[in-house]
Ligand SMILES: Cc1cc2nc3c(=O)[nH]c(=O)nc-3n(C[C@H](O)[C@H](O)[C@H](O)COP(=O)(O)OP(=O)(O)OC[C@H]3O[C@@H](n4cnc5c(N)ncnc54)[C@H](O)[C@@H]3O)c2cc1C
């Protein structure tokens with residue numbers, strides 16, 4: 168499982184940190200720090216975090232149900 | 246062959262070569278396949294690794310939240326490509342449409358994308374740069390080495406240059422309880438990118454977090470001990486700082502050396518291309534089979550007076566790669582311009598810093614939200630009566646609004662009433678950027694001239 172967060176898009180809503188706290192953590196008030204290569208055991212939670220991000224800032228591959236970049240195919244350019 | 250037919254053929258069985266297998270190269274490859282390119286695709290990269298993400302190297306990795314060896318980029322889709330990793334491109338024959346490789350191979354192409362990015366500018370005195378304990382931070386290998394050294398509890402880390410990367414490194418060290426000295430030639434950190442008004446806030450952040458910040462000084466030399474390990478840094482004000490780790494954060498140099506003599510408009514400031522990402526040759530004539538994307542590119546932007554922008558921004562690499570890939574396999578009328586509004590983030594001392602637009606073009610700044618003293622604000626930059634950029638400290642939710650203002654060419658000074666504007670924000674003040682003719686440590690946006698063959702700008706470390 169590999170992941171990257173487009174931190175230009177990220178609004179620091181922290182949904183991901185709530186759903187997968189071992190992978191995503193808030194650092195200060197609105198900075199997000201994450202592990203780009205989480206262990207397999209976090210897969211379910213990361214899948215939920217990807218789906219829950221209100222601005223679709225998280226791109227991940229190796230998730231079971233969501234194929235690589237589900238919903239992330241759109242351009243990162245806004 | 247008529248253009249339509251040619252592109253039909255190109256999409257079906259053409260040969261596309263991408264030099265530079267990092268963020269821009271990978272995203273371009275994915276876009277080509279997503280848009281139906283079924284020909285052969287080759288990615289050439291001099292690093293022996295799969296594409297990985299660099300921003301974590303100065304943040305999550307140094308904070309111990311990620312491993313420097315494990316920041317590979319996720320794939321958006323299968324790309325079915327031939328990977329030539331660990332081998333550099335050493336030359337380009339534009340007429341024969343071939344890329345030469347360091348191992349003697351030649352790779353022919355119908356369309357070429359150059360995404361060779363930048364490399365860290367090393368400490369200019371070579372013998373001093375060789376000392377054990379002197380680092381730069383750009384690559385995964387740099388990240389591994391630095392990470393290892395910081396884990397060995399250095400007595401003091403000395404950072405040369407308080408741009409974004411230098412500041413992030415200082416911040417991570419402080420968080421880990423390591424003593425840090427930062428030396429910056431300008432009067433404050435981040436001045437080249439955000440100006441003196443915001444730089445003063447950054448300086449406070451450094452000092453409050455226990456960084457020994459020395460501004461307005463130059464590092465004149467690094468001193469090693471008899472076993473070749475760095476032991477001290479000497480400053481222009483006569484100061485000497487004992488240290489066992491020196492991190493050189495003096496910005497970056499474009500990876501264009503391999504194109505010397507190729508006839509492309511490539512030089513130390515990057516490779517000039519049009520808004521459709523097609524490279525210019527040195528005569529200023531646009532090519533139709535060579536494209537550029539990412540940190541190595543310089544392209545004109547309509548919103549910013551058609552100035553050529555060089556952006557060392559993650560988001561730009563992605564967006565420009567997508568446009569380049571689309572245009573590589575599209576005929577004239579279907580091509581798109583790269584009109585991405587520059588956007589950037591940084592995270593340091595627990596504060597989320599973001600910007601949109603081109604702050605360094607701003608003459609004046611107004612604090613339209615929050616306040617500088619609270620470290621929670623939005624600053625809007627104006628140029629010739631227009632909103633040209635905005636920066637936020639822990640106030641990211643407002644930036645999208647300001648991006649729209651930039652795109653609309655909204656008037657400056659801004660007149661709308663904002664939610665929590667304080668008295669200090671009612672009037673614009675000079676944004677206080679340093680003289681652009683002096684090299685600075687780390688502006689993330691470099692405005693450069695109009696001539697693609699212009700090679701006059703040379704960095705002069707002697708001043709430093
Ligand atoms: C420590 C660090 C922190 C960063 N933080 C941020 C941030 O917070 N926000 C942000 O917006 N941006 C940030 N960036 C910038 C961001 O990482 C870059 O904008 C991005 O990597 C650009 O991607 P690129 O593909 O254009 O170039 P690069 O990532 O530089 O990739 C170019 C690749 O081409 C290879 N190459 C070069 N020459 C040759 C050759 N002749 N033959 C073959 N291969 C070659 C290089 O080795 C490299 O692998 C940061 C960068 C670093 C280093």
Ligand code: SF4
Nearest residue numbers: 177178180181183220
């Ligand atoms: S859920 Fe999305 S917007 Fe919120 S912090 Fe996570 S990545 Fe950022």
